[in-house]
Amino acid sequence: MKSTKEMRSFLIKQMGAVADGNQDIAIAKGVCNYAQQVYNTMNIEIKHAQAQAKLADGDIKEVKF
Numbered sequence: 882m883k884s885t886k887e888m889r890s891f892l893i894k895q896m897g898a899v900a901d902g903n904q905d906i907a908i909a910k911g912v913c914n915y916a917q918q919v920y921n922t923m924n925i926e927i928k929h930a931q932a933q934a935k936l937a938d939g940d941i942k943e944v945k946f
Contacts, residue, residue, distance in 0.1 A: 892916055 882888045895912055898904035 888916070888919065 882891060892912070895904060895909060899906065899909045
């Protein structure tokens with residue numbers, strides 16, 4: 882997957898497969914967990930950019946793990 886559009890398409894396809902009984906529930910849960918992690922990392926980046934834009938001097942330290 883190269884974009885959020887492709888990711889959404891993939892997830893919708895997976896949802897359909899689960900609803901039709903063609904997808905193992907454990908695999909579907911794993912896919913959902915990965916999708917949630919993608920969302921979480923994107924959310925962190927957005928919040929960081931918003932905070933940086935609000936600061937007059939733009940002095941925000943990087944987030945280290």
